[in-house]
Amino acid sequence: MAHLLHIDSSPRGDRSHSRQLTKEFVEVWQQVHPTDIVTYRDVGRNPVPHVDERWIAAAYTPPTQRSVDLQAALQVSDQLIDEFLAADLYVMGVPMYNFSIPSLLKAYIDQIVRPGRTFAVTSEDPDNPYQPLVLGKRMFIITARGGTGYGPGEHNAQLNYQDPYLRTIFGFIGVTDITFVSVEHDESGNQHLTESIAAARSQIAQLIGR
Ligand SMILES: Cc1cc2nc3c(=O)[nH]c(=O)nc-3n(C[C@H](O)[C@H](O)[C@H](O)COP(=O)(O)O)c2cc1C
Structure with missing residues (x-):
């Protein structure tokens, strides 16, 4: 039994292609793996806070030296990281905004990419001080x-x-x-979009092995 974390980052509802396809991905996944657990995180419509000065101070203070106030500054981050680490695999819907990702997703990434929780900083190799801590997952x-x-x-x-x-x-x-699975042509909204969505659906079915 595996644990799938389903993340959406489009602020759009029914009109969102990424949201529609992650939903379909999860439906197909559950048909093939009916005992798997699915957790849902919607950063597109329920945004997480941006990191701020207290967050930064807390994240770079060793856990044993954090005041109650600094511990509180990391509460949301801790919850999001616990949720992320509890999953074995992830499906994430991501619109392209200005050639990159929505700031809604960037805010989430800034909350979960944290020293001591999802990566370590070591002094063993000064040229390469960062060690990944989230191993054996699939996305x-x-x-x-x-x-x-x-x-x-x-x-x-x-x-x-x-x-x-x-x-x-x-x-x-x-x-x-x-x-990666991608849908393109949203702006033209024509036959190319229909074909792109159909190709994404078929890639998803193939990936899940249905
Ligand atoms: C603020 C904004 C920026 C965008 N920037 C790009 C872009 O750089 N390139 C692109 O191909 N489409 C861009 N688009 C179009 C979206 O990528 C497209 O509508 C996509 O389907 C959005 O994902 P969703 O359908 O899951 O909401 C942009 C849309 C918005 C609202």
Whole structure:
């Protein structure tokens, strides 16, 4: 029995392609793995707070030296990290905003990428002081874009700061097994969009092995 954490980051509701496809992913997943547990985190419609000065002070103070006030500053971060670490795998819906990710998701990432919890800072190798702490996980990321051609080798590939950033930041904490599924053409809204959604659905079914 595995534990799947389902994360959405689009502020849109029914019109969101990434939200619709993560929902379908979870439905298919549960048909194939009926005993698995699913937890849901919606940072698109229930935003998490940005890190602030108290958060930074607390995160960089050793746990045993944190005052009650500093401990409180990390309460949300601790809850989000506990939830993240409890999962074995993740499915995440991510719109492309300005060639990157929505700030709603960036705020979540800033809360969960934390020294001592999801990565360690060591003094053994000064050139490489960071050690990932989130090991043995698998992640599926479903991206949605208005335009097209952002895939590797395609005409807009050099504008894509979405997939490379997500691969970098989750890889930094140890989640290196990441599969991307993407829907493009939202802005044209025509047959190309319909075909892109159908291709994403079929990729999801294949990935889950139905
Ligand atoms: C603020 C904003 C910025 C966007 N920036 C881009 C962009 O840089 N490139 C692109 O192809 N589409 C862009 N889009 C279009 C979205 O990626 C597209 O509508 C996508 O389907 C949104 O995901 P969702 O359907 O899950 O809400 C942008 C949309 C918004 C609202």
